[in-house]
Amino acid sequence: MDNPVLVEVTRGNTVESRHRGSIAIVDADGKLAFGAGDVEQGIFARSAIKALQAIPMVESGAAEALNFDDAELALACASHNGEDVHAKSARMMLFKAGLTEQDLMCGPQWPKHMDDCVEIVKTDDSPCQLHNNCSGKHAGFLAMAKTLGIPTENYIDFDHPVQAEIRNVLEQMSGGVLAQDVCGTDGCSIPTYAMDQQKTALAFARFATGVGLDPVRANAAEVLYEACVNEPYMVAGKNRFCTEIMDIFKGRVFVKVGAEGVFCAALPELGFGVTLKCEDGSVRGAEVMMAATIRSLLGLSEEEEKGLRTWEHQQLKNRRDILVGEVRPVADFKRLLNTI
Amino acid sequence: MDNPVLVEVTRGNTVESRHRGSIAIVDADGKLAFGAGDVEQGIFARSAIKALQAIPMVESGAAEALNFDDAELALACASHNGEDVHAKSARMMLFKAGLTEQDLMCGPQWPKHMDDCVEIVKTDDSPCQLHNNCSGKHAGFLAMAKTLGIPTENYIDFDHPVQAEIRNVLEQMSGGVLAQDVCGTDGCSIPTYAMDQQKTALAFARFATGVGLDPVRANAAEVLYEACVNEPYMVAGKNRFCTEIMDIFKGRVFVKVGAEGVFCAALPELGFGVTLKCEDGSVRGAEVMMAATIRSLLGLSEEEEKGLRTWEHQQLKNRRDILVGEVRPVADFKRLLNTI
Numbered sequence: 001m002d003n004p005v006l007v008e009v010t011r012g013n014t015v016e017s018r019h020r021g022s023i024a025i026v027d028a029d030g031k032l033a034f035g036a037g038d039v040e041q042g043i044f045a046r047s048a049i050k051a052l053q054a055i056p057m058v059e060s061g062a063a064e065a066l067n068f069d070d071a072e073l074a075l076a077c078a079s080h081n082g083e084d085v086h087a088k089s090a091r092m093m094l095f096k097a098g099l100t101e102q103d104l105m106c107g108p109q110w111p112k113h114m115d116d117c118v119e120i121v122k123t124d125d126s127p128c129q130l131h132n133n134c135s136g137k138h139a140g141f142l143a144m145a146k147t148l149g150i151p152t153e154n155y156i157d158f159d160h161p162v163q164a165e166i167r168n169v170l171e172q173m174s175g176g177v178l179a180q181d182v183c184g185t186d187g188c189s190i191p192t193y194a195m196d197q198q199k200t201a202l203a204f205a206r207f208a209t210g211v212g213l214d215p216v217r218a219n220a221a222e223v224l225y226e227a228c229v230n231e232p233y234m235v236a237g238k239n240r241f242c243t244e245i246m247d248i249f250k251g252r253v254f255v256k257v258g259a260e261g262v263f264c265a266a267l268p269e270l271g272f273g274v275t276l277k278c279e280d281g282s283v284r285g286a287e288v289m290m291a292a293t294i295r296s297l298l299g300l301s302e303e304e305e306k307g308l309r310t311w312e313h314q315q316l317k318n319r320r321d322i323l324v325g326e327v328r329p330v331a332d333f334k335r336l337l338n339t340i
Numbered sequence: 341m342d343n344p345v346l347v348e349v350t351r352g353n354t355v356e357s358r359h360r361g362s363i364a365i366v367d368a369d370g371k372l373a374f375g376a377g378d379v380e381q382g383i384f385a386r387s388a389i390k391a392l393q394a395i396p397m398v399e400s401g402a403a404e405a406l407n408f409d410d411a412e413l414a415l416a417c418a419s420h421n422g423e424d425v426h427a428k429s430a431r432m433m434l435f436k437a438g439l440t441e442q443d444l445m446c447g448p449q450w451p452k453h454m455d456d457c458v459e460i461v462k463t464d465d466s467p468c469q470l471h472n473n474c475s476g477k478h479a480g481f482l483a484m485a486k487t488l489g490i491p492t493e494n495y496i497d498f499d500h501p502v503q504a505e506i507r508n509v510l511e512q513m514s515g516g517v518l519a520q521d522v523c524g525t526d527g528c529s530i531p532t533y534a535m536d537q538q539k540t541a542l543a544f545a546r547f548a549t550g551v552g553l554d555p556v557r558a559n560a561a562e563v564l565y566e567a568c569v570n571e572p573y574m575v576a577g578k579n580r581f582c583t584e585i586m587d588i589f590k591g592r593v594f595v596k597v598g599a600e601g602v603f604c605a606a607l608p609e610l611g612f613g614v615t616l617k618c619e620d621g622s623v624r625g626a627e628v629m630m631a632a633t634i635r636s637l638l639g640l641s642e643e644e645e646k647g648l649r650t651w652e653h654q655q656l657k658n659r660r661d662i663l664v665g666e667v668r669p670v671a672d673f674k675r676l677l678n679t680i
Contacts, residue, residue: 002342009600009621011384011524011525011532011534012522012523012524012525012534013521013522013524014382014384014522014524014534016383016384016524016534016600016621017600017601017619017620017621018619018620019620020360020620042354043356044351044354044356105660106659106660107658107659107660107661108659109659110454114450114457117454117457118461121458121461121462122461132659181353182352182353182354183352184351184352184353184354184356184664184665185351185352185658185662185664186658186664187658187659187664188658188659189658189659189660189662192351194351194352194354194356260349260356260357261357279357279358279620280357280358280359280360280619280620280622280625281349281356281357281622282620282621282622285620318447318525318526318527318528318529319446319447319448319449319472319527319528319529320445320446320447320529321447322525322529324524324525324526324527325524
């Protein structure tokens with residue numbers, strides 16, 4: 001089935017661009033509660049599932065053995081901006097495990113925002129692997145390997161025990177099968193899998209509720225959920241959807257973006273997991289879809305309403321700061337969520 | 341009508357994202373020769389019509405009076421990278437008109453590529469309006485106003501004589517009507533109009549051929565076409581589609597990208613004008629659509645084939661330079677161009 005237009009981009013009085021997408025909202029029994037578009041397609045959830053990829057590190061006891069605090073656990077689930085606070089925290093995670101930046105295999109990356117890039121240039125430095133938005137996740141992988149006494153080398157390979165254990169967790173939580181034929185390589189060089197969108201949402205319903213998980217896994221999920229909602233700045237940083245939404249909602253929602261317009265969410269009070277994919281890979285499209293999905297599902301306080309609205313109706317300003325348009329949900333967004 | 345999927349983004353063996361679009365290929369009589377999608381929609385052609393917006397400057401005699409060379413005329417049609425060569429050329433255009441960077445109203449902008457940003461920071465400088473990708477266009481507007489003795493202040497306003505004359509040119513060449521209700525504000529603060537996609541393609545067929553234009557306008561179109569294909573580096577810069585394609589095709593094609601996934605082209609040997617719009621506003625989608633359109637229409641030399649292919653099948657590499665996928669036309673792209 002075709003994915004419906006869910007988001008429109010305006011300029012003046014005219015719609016200039018459109019974003020289509022698919023959204024799956026699933027309970028912990030795997031039942032599709034609401035949805036739009038083709039939710040049975042395989043989607044690469046990319047960085048949106050970092051919290052699930054961090055579960056083996058917690059289950060293995062590595063996080064506890066190394067005294068990772070909430071900020072460090074949140075960084076393990078992060079696509080951070082590469083701000084100074086993020087790079088330093090990643091370095092500390094590695095230090096606690098007896099490792100350094102040299103052990104990372106994610107590759108270097110400039111920080112997301114220009115002011116942080118300028119700071120690096122002004123100190124005659126250059127961006128390193130600690131600035132890579134995935135450095136916390138990789139530090140977590142390495143910490144797990146080191147603590148378990150397995151080789152840290154090539155921890156990014158499909159057959160390395162760390163990646164094999166992540167695959168086990170993803171398969172158990174989603175009920176899907178992840179084999180080589182649906183495997184691609186992520187931006188940070190680890191395996192990423194084209195997973196059934198509805199089943200991935202089930203994994204997040206289980207992440208939100210613990211239903212269907214053994215006690216050790218349920219505890220790991222809870223530890224990571226709490227870390228992210230307690231330290232949302234470590235999950236992304238300034239001017240970022242995930243940080244601001246988790247900050248505003250104070251534990252009611254977990255949200256995590258991924259590359260190519262994917263988003264995952266966990267809503268414990270409803271017992272729902274959410275996955276959405278903006279068909280064209282746009283982040284702005286995915287952000288507005290997620291904001292509008294949250295509005296459709298949750299009753300909002302005044303503060304939540306105000307904070308959500310800035311991400312649901314994103315103002316477009318030009319280079320002289322003149323308002324020229326907005327990115328917004330289509331008028332019948334909520335009705336479209338009921339079309340499956 | 342729905343716009344078809346024209347471009348797909350792969351990761352491993354799987355399609356990860358999709359781009360839809362509309363393409364109009366029109367002859368100088370306004371007849372649609374080939375097309376796909378909704379080509380009767382209004383599209384903001386944004387920076388893709390900079391060459392048409394530069395016509396009044398040439399027609400008015402300002403370009404000749406100020407001795408603008410091909411590089412400067414190409415810069416007036418450019419969305420440049422803000423490299424040193426572009427900023428200096430924009431400053432020289434203003435200098436020739438007795439003006440400075442202070443007269444610009446496009447706003448400051450960081451250069452497109454990080455290495456040029458680093459150079460600015462290292463010299464304790466900051467980006468100015470000369471680095472704005474539209475600085476050459478704005479310098480052209482100011483040069484025209486100064487030469488004609490009309491006020492240079494507020495040259496970006498809907499009612500300023502420069503913008504009114506641009507509107508006249510666009511209306512004559514496209515056969516459309518551009519009024520306030522279809523007017524939005526561009527990234528550089530000038531008016532931009534939601535123009536019928538097919539009619540905008542007609543304007544580029546006329547730009548390519550001179551058919552339907554009075555001799556002064558036909559001459560201005562030819563002068564600007566020649567300037568851009570002679571000095572393609574000034575139209576964009578390093579690692580850019582417009583520069584590389586015009587460089588390779590040595591005068592056979594004029595191409596120009598605009599924000600939000602629009603592209604225009606002029607193909608004199610066929611007498612065609614082309615407009616395309618990637619529905620979601622993606623530049624990568626628009627680039628691949630334009631490359632595949634050129635392949636569908638023109639016979640290619642070995643060198644043209646090789647150069648075009650790198651933009652038609654764009655390799656996606658990750659942060660460790662590993663090939664992870666590609667952006668490519670759908671298999672039946674050429675057939676889809678015949679669906680209108």
